[in-house]
Amino acid sequence: MSKHVLFCDDEARIREVATFALAREGWRISEAKDGAEALALVARGGVDALVLDVMLPELDGLEACRRIRALAGPASRTPILFLSARAEEVDRIVGLELGGDDYLVKPFSPRELVARVRALLRRAEALPEPAKARTTVLTHGEVEIDLERHEVRCKGAPVPLTATELGVLSSLLERPGIVLSRAQLMQRAYRYDNLITERTIDTHVRRIRAKFRPYGVDPVATVHGVGYKSS
Numbered sequence: 001m002s003k004h005v006l007f008c009d010d011e012a013r014i015r016e017v018a019t020f021a022l023a024r025e026g027w028r029i030s031e032a033k034d035g036a037e038a039l040a041l042v043a044r045g046g047v048d049a050l051v052l053d054v055m056l057p058e059l060d061g062l063e064a065c066r067r068i069r070a071l072a073g074p075a076s077r078t079p080i081l082f083l084s085a086r087a088e089e090v091d092r093i094v095g096l097e098l099g100g101d102d103y104l105v106k107p108f109s110p111r112e113l114v115a116r117v118r119a120l121l122r123r124a125e126a127l128p129e130p131a132k133a134r135t136t137v138l139t140h141g142e143v144e145i146d147l148e149r150h151e152v153r154c155k156g157a158p159v160p161l162t163a164t165e166l167g168v169l170s171s172l173l174e175r176p177g178i179v180l181s182r183a184q185l186m187q188r189a190y191r192y193d194n195l196i197t198e199r200t201i202d203t204h205v206r207r208i209r210a211k212f213r214p215y216g217v218d219p220v221a222t223v224h225g226v227g228y229k230s231s
Contacts (some may be wrong), residue, residue, distance in 0.1 A: 008052045008056065102116055
C-alpha cells in the first residue's frame, strides 16, 4: 500500500514544489496550510509521515508537534520532519526535544527532502536486524518492548515512544550492558539514514529518559567519552 505523506507549509510555492517531488516517489500526498490543519489530519489517522514547517499561522509547528505527541494511539507516533529557515543548533535541538524525528533547513533541495522522508518511512517500519533474528519482544528489567507492535511498557504501563526513540532504545536493550558509541547507534538505529548527526542521538536519549522518569526508571546509562548502554 502506498505511504501517505502530509506536507504542511503556509507558502503555496513551497508546497507545490515539495509535493510534486514527493508524489514522484509514488506516495499519496496531502497538504496543510497551518499547524491546526496538520494536527487535525494526523489525529484522524492514516498519516505515515509528516513534513512540518516550524513557522506557521494559527498553530506553529512546534506546538502542533507537541500536541501530536500527546494524542492517543498510533497517531502520536507519526514520524515528523521539521522544516525551518532557522539553522542554529539550538533551534534543531528544540524541535527534536519536542518530539521531532529530523530537521531540515530551508532552502532545501527536493532531492534531500525526498531522501529524509524516505528514511523516516523506512525507520518507522523497520525492526533492528539482530532483534528480527532472535525475538520480537525485548525485556530488560521493568522495560518491555514489543517490536512487532511498536509498543513499549514500563512496570506494565505504556510509554509512548516515537519510532526513532524506539529504534535507539531497542538497539541498546538488544545488547544489554554492551556500550554502543554514538556512531554505532547511528548505524544500528538509523541504518537507512546517513543524514543523522551524533548530536541527534543525544537529543533522543534525553527524550527517552524523560518519558521513563515518571516511573522512576532510567533505561539508558551514559558512558562518558564513549557512548551509551542499557542500565
